[in-house]
Amino acid sequence: MEAHLYEWGNLLLRWLHVIAGVAWIGASFYFNWLENNLEREGDKPRGVGGTLWAIHGGGFYYLQKYQVAPERLPERLHWFKWEAYYTWITGFLLLVVVYYLNASTTLIDPSVAPLSPLQASLIGIGVLIASWFVYDGLCRSPLAQRPALLAAVGFGLLVLLAFGLTHVFSGRGAYIHVGAAIGTIMAANVFRVIIPSQRALVRALEAGEAPDPQQGKNGFQRSRHNNYLTLPVLFIMISNHFPGTFGSHWNWAILAMLMAIGMLVRHYFNVRHLPGPNGWMLPTAGLATLVLIILTAPSTVYQRHQGDTRLAPVDFPEIRQIVENRCMACHAAEPTFAGFSNAPQGIRLDDDEAIRRYRAQIVRTAADTRSMPPGNLTDMTDAERLLLRQWLRAGTTDE
Ligand code: HEC
Structure with missing residues (x-):
């Protein structure tokens, strides 16, 4: 009976998690796409930085983006935050049902570390909390002035986290915790930085003051980070179907490569409309994927572990x-x-x-x-x- 309830808990939470996640990442992709496709030239109403025409579902849409803000606040302003919060909440509950309440089958691998279910769960939750504070601290440090360096340090820390976790949890449990740490950072970015900075912008407008541009910058920085993290986190969420990745001896390195490939692909879509040499990005991502496919091929694994190719049939x-x-x-x-x-x-x-x-x-x-x-x-x-x-x-x- 208990197992039956876990099964349904897993099913319903997973379904909700995917629905909320699609809404969140869908909105995020859509607004990024808008940003990259706005017409910034030509005649525009005062204060408007770009406009865009689109057709969808049998209707024409006309959008305009303000350089900073409209002169007067509209009566109804739509916010995008519950998609993020629901994605995190359902994701965390799913983590509890699948990994913490069933720790001995999913999270713990005694040959890696002989943890008790309670120890493993506490380490898992601790990782989520610590990841946010480390990341948030980095974003508030002087490193924030150098976005590329910040990205490199952040990526290095993610790889370190993957490496560390594969030496504590089962491969599958390690992967999902890297994903959950990224997801926590993304949702906390919305909750702790993006939404508060938007509130400050709105408050300034209401008070008839000039909005503080730093608020906008903070929100933009975190929103950009979230954008680059979407493809890696999506892979991790489906990774438990692919034991060839998390079950490998080199699971952490495979994850590092897949995350880097995901970020590079995302980067291409962010910059492809800008001048500069962007053509190398997708081919490089494709080549890196090919290298990964070759490196993980089981035949090379056999040959390494088992020199003899003339084996006798078994009973x-x-x-x-x-x-x-x-x-x-x-x-x-x-x-x-x-x-x-x-x-x-x-x-x-x-x-x-x-x-x-x-x-x-x-x-x-x-x-x-x-x-x-x-x-x-x-x-x-x-x-x-x-x-x-x-x-x-x-x-x-x-x-
Ligand atoms: C303690 C229970 C348990 C035992 C014992 C067990 N499995 Fe599984 N197996 C699972 C669970 C749980 C899943 C589903 C994992 C998931 O949802 O990602 C699974 C999934 C699978 C899958 C499909 C997943 C995939 O990635 O292709 C295969 C194949 C499989 N098991 C083979 C085996 C073999 C072979 C053995 C014996 C050597 C075995 N299992 C022993 C619990 C078990």
Whole structure:
């Protein structure tokens, strides 16, 4: 029953999280796009810095952006903040349901660090809080005068965080905490800086005073950072489907590369309309992706760990025995492992035909990446993992 409720909690929170996240990032992409496409030349009403025509959903839209602010505040002014807050709230609750209440299957890997669920959860929450204070401190330091250097330092710290966390949590748990730390920074940027600086702007207008340009600058800096963080954070949120990334020995470096690629792609879309040599960015991102695909190919992993390519076929009953002992407690029609009400991801390994059919996935998760069994809860041995690999490469004696 409890497992059933977790499952539904996970489903509903995840659904809401995606909906709120789409609204937040969608609005952020839209306003960035507007900013990059405003017509700044030609006749415009007083105080207007740019205008733009668009057609969408069967209607024409005409927008104008003020250089600083209109002379009088409109009666209805729309703010964009709840998308960010709801994304963070649902994301945090999801983190609690999936990672903190089920820490031993998702967050902890005893071969990395033998933490208790409480210790692991407290470290996780501590990381989120600390990340914000470190980041916010950097943005308020003299480093803020040098945006490119600030970005480089920030990126270095993110990689350091990824490296550190992969030495504390399971690969999957480490990845999600890097993502949650970025998400926390982004939502806190909205809550602590962007919205307050907009409030100050509005207050100044209402009082008939000149708005303080520094407020606008602070909001702009944080908004820009959020913009660059969107693509990395989106990858991390889907990363748990890709054990080849978080399950790898080099998981932190793979994450660093994917984050850098995401930021570069985002940068291209931010500057492509500006003069200057921008054409190299997308090809470089593509090339870096290609290098990553080649570096992570399992065949190179095999060759490194296992020089001999002439392997003998294995006896299928041996494979069945391994799956029965190490996987079937969860991956069965009616799992016996506490906390599971259904076979995870619908993957049932409870008959011979299924075991053969899932061969590639079994070897990928249990031998290449070791993301299964989670946290090695069922004590799978290295010899068993090697045998699975041999099965993939040489087949079985009865085939
Ligand atoms: C303690 C329970 C448990 C055990 C034992 C377990 N798994 Fe899993 N498995 C899971 C969960 C939970 C997921 C879903 C992970 C997710 O949602 O990202 C999963 C997902 C999978 C997937 C699909 C995910 C993917 O990335 O392709 C495969 C394949 C898999 N397991 C194989 C195995 C194999 C092989 C074994 C035995 C060596 C095993 N599992 C043992 C809990 C378990």
